[in-house]
Amino acid sequence: MASASKKRSPGLRGGSAGECKVAILGFGTVGSSVAKILSEQVHAPLRLTHICNRNVKLKKVDWVPDDVRWTEDFNDVLESDVDVVVEVMGGLTPAGDWIRKALSAGKSVVTANKQLIARSGQELTVLARKMKRHIAYGASVAGGVPVISGLQEGLAGDELFKICGILNGTCNFILSKIEATGADFDKTLAEAQALGFAEADPTDDLEGLDARAKLAILARVGLRSHVPPESITCRTIRGIEPVDFEYSNQLGCTIRQISWAEVHGEHLLAQVKPTLVALTSPLARVQGSQNLVMATGKFGGETVFGGHGAGGHPTAVAVVSDIIAITRVEQGEVRDVPEPAAATPSVSAEFTTRHYLRFTVKDRPGIIAALSGIFEKCGINIDSLLQRPGYLKSSLPFVVSLEACEASAVNKAMRQIAKLDFLVKPCMDLPILD
């Protein structure tokens, strides 16, 4: 870290620190999202200084700071005073070599490279440690879902023995789509490809090779089982038909591509397979390209992490979070929020939401007219009126739902409504979270 520069900013999340110079290797979807976040300078001590890519002239954009150096030569990065190298090129080569060179040159590394970390994560961690530098790879599994940090940090105090998850968005998109539409596999795959949720060659996703690399990383990080990804059994999701969802439903289940690892003494059970999961499980409710991981520990039971498993921006959040984690530890900070916010903000409950109002009335003509008049005066629109049969006229519950409006308008209406003589008990007004 450039300790001479002790720039601090009220906008800094998570700790003041000396400036940290960052280079990005690979200016694709993730790389440009990382650059975007760093260029917003919310994370003040992080400063983007280099972007390295082939054909860099074709890649240049005008929204990064002028002093960022664009280069095609990795040696420019290696020989610079960059603190953290972000590797988001993908592939095993030259990414692996470049990471080794960066660590050996005394730079910390953040990578999103699942195939590399699944194979060489342990070796690279040992090298980083030898160099008294750091390597972090939170973006290598489940993109924006902070499961690596969750296992390494939030659940560090437990003894985890089981990890189950949905780690491949392509498979989940296809399976949840077949479930919803009843369309056949090939048609659904073609749709996923047209929408960009599946690649032209979807083999790695469909056969489970992508997910098993991620499972190998989670097994090492969460279960301390260091196994090569190739040792994990995979099964394709090809062959799953709409009829399988019909029968699964009869069994109270649906079908998802589940990555599953369990420690049994010195043995690791692990597989990536299309699997029936109970409809009541959080895994059953994961739709589209979302990811979800459930970790089970001896003491803490089941913990769930869910969110966007892919995409430039979510993955870039994981990358930037890792850079911040490295700057903090190099500054001796634990994950505190040391700087007070710039000012204590004003606080209110003036949310703008739809509302649910349940009235309990002694029924007589004119009730709706009376209520409508009050709502109109308060500038509130009624969205729906619900009345279920089977209640006594002397204590009749019915519901009015309101279009989105400010809480204060509802409160004003409530004060006037409280005076109405047909109410048997106070109106129950609840906001609706959309």
Next chain:
Amino acid sequence: MASASKKRSPGLRGGSAGECKVAILGFGTVGSSVAKILSEQVHAPLRLTHICNRNVKLKKVDWVPDDVRWTEDFNDVLESDVDVVVEVMGGLTPAGDWIRKALSAGKSVVTANKQLIARSGQELTVLARKMKRHIAYGASVAGGVPVISGLQEGLAGDELFKICGILNGTCNFILSKIEATGADFDKTLAEAQALGFAEADPTDDLEGLDARAKLAILARVGLRSHVPPESITCRTIRGIEPVDFEYSNQLGCTIRQISWAEVHGEHLLAQVKPTLVALTSPLARVQGSQNLVMATGKFGGETVFGGHGAGGHPTAVAVVSDIIAITRVEQGEVRDVPEPAAATPSVSAEFTTRHYLRFTVKDRPGIIAALSGIFEKCGINIDSLLQRPGYLKSSLPFVVSLEACEASAVNKAMRQIAKLDFLVKPCMDLPILD
């Protein structure tokens, strides 16, 4: 840290470190769970040295190491060489004073005290920083759900603007119970009290005072909005009736106690209220005393953290994870897994699960008999047989579900089944995750 002792252990999760001496203040449910985890010595560099409680003679247990010092006098802890003081007494006094004294004496602090951190978190963080020590409070919100570390670490790279959650297990137990049973509020509250899910005086939980302290902490940590808990509007869940769930369902919703904060420029919107949430939302599916937090960021979108919000063991996991985080930063470690596992374990997919087998056959007599014979020879029991109407006899799909058995037994049966002449296409066999 006692840097002279560089004990390392293959059992150590998340980094080797010098021995770290830990004192526990308060030997109640959480305190004894923390002692239990530390006494298992899986987290090798952590060593429990002191337990401080009133009437300590009545509290003593025989399963902590003999060299742990039991005391009623906080000064024994203060004057010792303890590195980390764990405060799990609860209440504002003397907890606040003791934490200040511990920090001032150069010790780091881990606490589960939500009311104290909601009020004094910022002040205590500043004090810790001044003393070059750390304070961590991951257990103060949502017990075992690693949401504080998730916001501070895993999502540090995002700009979060909204946090919504179910932060009070008592309210969620009551509301999800009314939803499931249709029983009235008072009866459900009494049941919750009988089962230990609600206290004799449940005011803090039902009125939202417990949840708003947690929301104030999350707003500070995740949204950088530092507001006193008293400034957050609360509404009781009393008055919610079974009929409200009926009407909510008509609107595609259910009702939960939702803690909700949103940043709008310099203004914070915040409230804790019973709220309608869409049945498709993860919040709607939280049952019993579970907790769930959804954080929304500018770049990463929605991220979900869920699990056990209370209970001695889950809360103790959060405490121990915080101690580990502090020892790591004091050792200059980022959240790597630096030590290779003791040995590369053997790996297999020999899970014992129920199975789903979908056959597609040319229908004729004797099919079930043929299959049953094979299953019997392989030692597999059939659980159910499902056949839906409306398919052609020439390509008839039906399903056999199997009782739990080893994958290898199913594979053996599959090889024999593949030879049967009535199969129109290969059998689709899927494991069932229970």
